[in-house]
Amino acid sequence: MNPLAILLTLSAVLFALGLFAVLTRRNAILVLVGIELMLNAANLNFIGFWRYGPPDPQLTGPMFVLFGIAIAAAEAAVGLAIILMVFRHTRSTDLNAPDSLHG
């Protein structure tokens, strides 16, 4: 079987699982878990196309993954900081708990 097709299928299902977690979880931290899964699925595609595509001296795919990982780390840090901030006000990480903008 075509290895690139296997990789792309894996990536597609991973992305869908992440989306499912984002849509169904109510704990904000676990929503973040879903987002990480989706970012990882995108990275997998870049690696797959680099590995099984034509030779690329500019290494576009791997460089994109490298920067993507950095952005994902920053996003997780800010996301968790915001979640902890909300937790201070509402004493809960439930996404339905914050129902007012008053700080």
Next chain:
Amino acid sequence: MISLLILAPLILLAALGAVWKARPVHAALLLALTLSLGGALYIALGAGFLGLVQFMVYVGAVAVLIVFALLITRPRDETEEIARRPKSVLPGLLCTLPLVAVLLYAVGRNVAEPAAEAKELPIERIGELLFTTHAPAVLAVAVLLTAVMLGAALFAREPKSFGVRRLASALGATEELGSPQSADKPAPAFQNPPTTK
């Protein structure tokens, strides 16, 4: 190819656990497992450097950060999650299944048979590119990470600390702003203030 066939189902199983487990700590640990298996897959595909970056940044930093956040917030028992699950699964599936169908259809329709030769990610070339072609992007990421670090540190302080003086004292510049009483006072301990609600 063999390693891909072995790792792909394991990654899917771990991701499924991360999505489905009702207990938050289990989900976070399974996310760490998924990410580390993904790093192993990168190494198997010949991108060893990216695999190690994945281990260090995702497993070492992001997953640990998530576990720490769970420890701090102490989410409630998972019975609530299980109780409301039947209501949320159907809409979730309704939204994700069409996406999976479209993606799998596109993948199954036209993926060219790839070249068979093995590839290895040239690390020297990565370094070269980072310091020439992608130098502006590296600078931008550096600024971003600095901003994120400062922002997260400010967020983690007590809510009333968003003043210029507090910002300055967070940066260690208390003497210049002329607040001697706060210079010799120890920094407030990391603790949650009483609720305002």
